[in-house]
Structures are given as structure tokens and as C-alpha cells.
Amino acid sequence: MASAPLVTHIYTADPSAHVFEGKIYVYPSHDRETDIQFNDNGDQYDMADYHVLSLSPPGSEVTDHGVALTVSDVPWVSKQLWAPDAATKNGKYYLYFPARDKEGIFRIGVAVSDKPSGPFKPDAEPIPGSFSIDPASFVDDNSSAYLYFGGLWGGQLQCWTSGKFDDSMSGPQEPSGNVPALLPRVAKLSDDMHKFTSEGVKEIEIRDEHGQLIQADDHDRRFFEAPWMHKYKGKYYFSYSTGDTHYIAYAIGDSPYGPFTYGGRILEPVVGWTTHHSIVEFQGKWYLFYHDCELSKGVDHLRSVRMREIVYDEHGKISLAEKQ
Numbered sequence: 479m480a481s482a483p484l485v486t487h488i489y490t491a492d493p494s495a496h497v498f499e500g501k502i503y504v505y506p507s508h509d510r511e512t513d514i515q516f517n518d519n520g521d522q523y524d525m526a527d528y529h530v531l532s533l534s535p536p537g538s539e540v541t542d543h544g545v546a547l548t549v550s551d552v553p554w555v556s557k558q559l560w561a562p563d564a565a566t567k568n569g570k571y572y573l574y575f576p577a578r579d580k581e582g583i584f585r586i587g588v589a590v591s592d593k594p595s596g597p598f599k600p601d602a603e604p605i606p607g608s609f610s611i612d613p614a615s616f617v618d619d620n621s622s623a624y625l626y627f628g629g630l631w632g633g634q635l636q637c638w639t640s641g642k643f644d645d646s647m648s649g650p651q652e653p654s655g656n657v658p659a660l661l662p663r664v665a666k667l668s669d670d671m672h673k674f675t676s677e678g679v680k681e682i683e684i685r686d687e688h689g690q691l692i693q694a695d696d697h698d699r700r701f702f703e704a705p706w707m708h709k710y711k712g713k714y715y716f717s718y719s720t721g722d723t724h725y726i727a728y729a730i731g732d733s734p735y736g737p738f739t740y741g742g743r744i745l746e747p748v749v750g751w752t753t754h755h756s757i758v759e760f761q762g763k764w765y766l767f768y769h770d771c772e773l774s775k776g777v778d779h780l781r782s783v784r785m786r787e788i789v790y791d792e793h794g795k796i797s798l799a800e801k802q
């Protein structure tokens with residue numbers, strides 16, 4: 479059972495939801511019409527700006543705050559403003575966004591605003607040391623802030639296994655066989671939220687019930703893209719898309735760095751190839767934000783953001799609430 483799209487006047491995808499100033503703010507990609515044919519490199523996702531949405535309470539009218547950042551605002555970007563996220567600290571709001579630089583390599587930028595709705599002013603350069611796609615920010619109870627990121631195939635994570643960009647690995651490639659799957663990444667953010675700390679970028683381990691790393695051939699459980707972090711009852715929940723098997727899965731750990739143990743699936747495949755989500759608590763209830771292509775009748779790069787309530791059982795396992 480799908481919920482209604484949050485908005486229908488524009489196509490939106492990759493929703494990152496947060497509660498700021500007592501409202502739910504959603505930071506989605508802004509999908510647009512393009513003649514680019516579907517391919518496994520994701521060239522058809524040719525987005526050029528971001529809009530910010532807000533609502534309070536769930537079910538109420540959604541406000542589109544208009545263009546918050548556009549590709550021409552960002553000196554280092556060539557194209558493809560993909561899945562963003564936002565965070566607040568020190569009284570400011572930070573928008574984290576992936577895009578291809580002038581060499582066609584995905585990097586992650588940061589832009590700042592005094593308001594959660596933007597407009598956001600971007601830094602002139604991407605975050606030093608950043609790469610790949612799908613940044614997801616998480617500010618812990620002690621105010622330490624982290625950026626999770628990574629995505630395979632068009633998202634280029636497989637190009638960075640040596641630590642340097644390897645163009646020969648571009649496109650729909652990843653390890654196969656009984657070897658560990660590629661691992662998502664996390665970096666602690668500096669106090670000013672503009673850089674990674676000297677800790678650098680770390681890999682995040684996702685393990686099975688026996689403590690073994692999820693293997694590359696385990697496409698139902700291995701990380702593909704769309705990381706998200708939330709905390710529930712003191713546990714860290716790392717959730718993600720499995721990509722070519724189209725699930726939203728999650729893993730649970732005791733630290734923001736992991737390791738995380740695979741916990742199950744939150745969302746089965748939706749209409750469309752991609753699946754991407756976020757999880758947020760609002761007024762004591764928990765919500766999953768996600769997208770699908772029902773409104774565009776399956777056109778893969780024209781997606782719509784939706785939300786559904788989720789619940790936890792006594793063991794901390796997540797499922798969609800039956801009654802929505």
C-alpha cells in the first residue's frame with residue numbers, strides 16, 4: 479500500500495527528512511524531464527536544482543519553499559545534483575549534496591543557510607577528501623556530527639578501492655563472488671560542519687548474524703547506495719538501498735562507526751529501479767520517507783516522494799505500520 483505523493487507539481491526523489499524548528503523538513507532531489515535514455519550509469523538522473531519541502535503535522539498540506547540551490551550557483555559542479563541531506567548545528571543549516579565535478583567525478587559539497595528552507599550558499603570547492611554520492615548527515619546526542627556516503631555503479635564507489643579514482647571501474651561494476659561487498663563510508667564532520675576531521679574517511683562494516691562481512695554476491699543484503707543513520711533507544715541504525723534487488727534494508731550497531739549487524743528489510747521493491755529513504759521521529763511516531771515512480775507511470779527518472787509510519791517491535795526490529 480503506497481501513500482500519496484507529498485507533492486505532485488514537481489517530481490521529487492531521495493527524500494532526507496529532519497525535524498527542524500518543530501516541523502518536518504524534507505530535502506529531496508528534484509527530478510526533471512530529460513531525453514537521456516535509461517542506463518545503468520544513471521545518466522538519466524540529470525537534476526539541476528534543489529527544492530526544500532516542509533509539513534506539520536504528517537498528512538497536512540506540504541509547502542514547497544522553492545529553489546534552495548541551483549547548479550549554476552556552485553563553481554565546482556558540472557552536472558547531476560543527486561541525493562542531498564541537511565543538518566543543523568551552531569544555529570546554521572547545512573545542505574550536503576553530491577554532484578559531478580568538472581572532470582565528471584562525483585564529489586560532495588556543502589552549502590549554508592540561516593534557515594532550514596534555504597536558500598543555501600555553497601562553498602567554492604567540494605569537501606576535501608569527499609567522493610561518491612548520497613551524503614546522509616547525523617548529529618549525535620553529544621553534538622558530534624557525521625556524514626555517511628557512498629553508492630555503486632553510477633555513484634562511483636567502486637572506483638575508489640585503491641584510495642585514488644580509477645576511471646576503468648566507472649559504470650555498472652562491483653566485486654562478485656565470495657569476497658566482501660564494497661563498504662559504505664563515514665567521516666566525522668569538523669565543528670564548523672564544512673570539512674571532514676583528521677580522522678578521515680572510514681569504511682562501515684555490515685556483518686551477517688555470524689559476524690561475517692556481507693559478501694559481494696549477497697545482493698539481497700549488500701550495501702548499494704542511499705545510506706541513512708538514525709538512533710533508536712540508544713542503538714545506531716544504518717539503513718540503505720540494496721540497489722539491483724531494490725530493498726531498503728537496515729543493520730544495527732552500538733557506535734556511529736559500526737560495525738553493524740544486518741537486521742532485515744524495511745521496504746520491498748517500489749515502482750521504478752531506484753529506492754531511497756530516510757527515517758525520522760516526529761511527535762513520538764516514526765516515519766519512513768521514500769520515493770517511487772507511480773505518478774510518472776514508471777518513468778524511472780521521474781519519481782515522487784511519499785511517507786509511511788514505521789513501528790519497532792520489542793527487539794528493535796522495524797516494520798511498516800499496518801494502519802497508515
Ligand code: FUB
Nearest residue numbers: 523560561703704752754
Ligand atoms: O537520484 C539519483 C540517484 O538515484 C541517487 O543518488 C540514488 O540514491 C538513487 O536514488
